[in-house]
Amino acid sequence: MKRLLLAVNLLIVAALLLTGCAPVDTAPAATTMQEPPTERQYGGTLNFWQPSWDGSKDWFHHIKRDEVTTWMWEELFFTTTGSFIPVLATGYDVSEDGLIYTVHLREGVKFHDGEEFTAEDVKYSFELKYDPGILPPEALKAEAERVEGLFAYKQGEEGADEITGIRIVDDYTVEFVLTERDPSFFPGFLGYVEHPMMPKHVLETLDRDELVAGTSDYWVTGPIGTGPYQFVEHVPGQYVEYARFDDYWGGKPGPERVFVKFAPIETAIIMLEKGELDIVWEAPPEEAVRMMDNPDIDVLVADNVMGFWIQTPNWHAGNGLWQNPKAKQALLYAADRQGFVDNVMQGFGVVRHSWFHGTRFECPTLIEFEYDLDKAKALLDEIGMTADKRADYQLELTVYPGNKMRVDYAVMLHEAYTQLGFKTNVDLIDAASWADYRNGKGPRGTEFDFAIANWGPGTNPYVLEPYMVGTVDLGYWPLDVERDYHWNEYSPNADKAKELWANIFAETDIEAQTPYFQELDCILNEEVFIPHLIGESWIALKSKRLQGVDLDLDVSVYIVPQLVDIANWWLWDPDADSQ
């Protein structure tokens, strides 16, 4: 009996091993395609991917353009670095004093119910977004204080029943009155992705309290917008279905239907190979490499210069050790970032040497922190962090396990810093606890040296200004008011940076601002402001049948980049579509 059991066990083991080694059956459903036609074709079902979406309870918290809602809701603009792509607005003017932004709306835009989109909808949409019943005023204070009367409205002050700073000039013109001159107003507010336009004529007939509380049936059963597709159905946890909106202002979209399907990335890639999805994004590099052998899949790659991995310091660790630029430079020299990009990331990344590296604002005399362990040690010795002191120093790195490659990066840093002579430890913190840790409320204490995270200027190059002039605490890790850290109080370049920001803010033209940004980038580069590591490339995998996709990564880091042009997407050979 025991022999029989042993034999069965061994057979099972052998079978498992063979199964594991065998190629997974991921053969595409369709046969290999030829070259696509150049003319757009109409019809078919486009299957889009989304890892998960917590909008199952109410759509309302998604009053923003995200990967799910972008098919039906649109904003005034897409912001690019220093410019924009017009959407529901055709352009804007800024008054000479920089206080009034006049937005010109596109004419002939229709909502999905056939009603025309006008300036009334713009004002209504902003007033709904900033309704006092949604999010506490303090949470939106910084952005709400930009527009005249907006913060008072948000706070629900008596008599403030509208946003006085948003003025309707005529059906197709709206003015935004600012409280003070602010060139970041466009990228940080007007062109921000979280301001989609809503139909006033529909929403004003509904119960405002329910609407604001997110309990209105409207959000679940029939939200409408101006986008190329109209809502059909949302099956929580499975998919959202859209139908083509034939009267779309940008012309008739290609596919007749769109399904946004929810699945983990690993499953999504298999679905793509089987023809159940047409596009998957943020794919792991190794999957991109694998897909390059698949004739039915296109691999789309773009360097992401707008967001990157950073190594956020705890400014107070080691008696302010990481406030010293040379200490941070040493850490950059100690890590073989290029080796990591070339090997582990398989080339799908860019080593960052400064905050604006790779953009028009890059420092012309950029210092490149190439891998040089001896130089790293010499820099640390120079600031008194000698080998014996390093041997006594416990350097704590934290990273959350969501991004496997970033965890590998932390492990590489562990080895690099160990080579420097530090006692190094890597602590994995789950994503859900991340915010608590950042706020100093983590259950395991907060005394870390660095947190490996993701940040970047996005399309708003002005985002660093408050941190550098000292109006905002850079204490970040942990956010402890009694241990705040203002960069301008310590940096010898603080006055220069303040002057540069003043020069930038004095100009409204991006060309005129560029030289100042470049000088600023030189300071950020030399000081290693917040150690910038690697820009991870955006990788999208798409089926050959999906055409018209054009990556444009200058648009925003907050949204999936290729979604800028979804109205131009079309399916090759749509009649062959089985759904």
Added chain:
Amino acid sequence: MANDLQAEQQLFVDTPARRAVRRFSRHRLAMLGLGVLLIMVLLAVFAPAVAPHSPTKQELSLYRKPPTQTHWLGTDSLGRDVFSRLIHAGRVSLSVGLVAVGIYETIAILLGAIAGYYGSKLDWIIMRAVDVVMTIPTMIVIIFLVSILGPSMYNSMLAIGIMGWPEPTRLVRGQILSLREMDYVTAARSLGLPTHRIILRHVLPGVVAPLVVHATFGVAGAILLEAGLSFLGLGVPPPTASWGNMMSSAQTLNILERVPWLWVPPGIAIMLSVLSINFIGDGLRDALDPRGMETG
């Protein structure tokens, strides 16, 4: 002459321990398991001497190289030698298994002895606690504990250790309930021996055999639990290698299909260790069972 005879007779006295050893040694699967486990333990103990490379040394240019003469089991995503990591990982995985079981068997002996010997209210309280803990999904609680304490080898040991005690506690209690009614225990009580002495010297030795068998299976279970935790990123944190966190790299189709040397070796190590320990457990159960028939 008489002394020699006496000595020879003593040598061949068939004590229960000798019988157990003999029975165990005739259990082929158990001996096979013992052999394999012994090799694994020796490799783990002497890992620094045996491993051809450092388990943490990275060479990024050797990214996921297949097995070669220099790197017998290939290299991983950071260019580290998989074989060296595998045998160093054995240290972690085996010690997590042993310590975790050590923790919960100790708790079990303590609580089981109290419940079984004293009975009454203490027994009721302890057994209800056992019932409650047994209804809680172990893995969820372990994940919860580890996320509070932080992922580390010691915390994994602790978390697994403090969740495993109910079952052996029942076992110990059951054994003691019958042992305490034995005549020799009654005699010890009549002689006025202190209770702790009765429990320690006269009752607990009777529990050892079933407990050892249980512990053997427990070690295998703990190794699997640790592997699961590490696979989820909640076990032993990087760069320390454990079989579980080595397997956690196999989370993409690409690795499953094209880089089997990253996940097959730790998978086999887990399988072999668990299988060996289970065989040993089987052997011990047969060998220590007083009702067992002499097989040879």
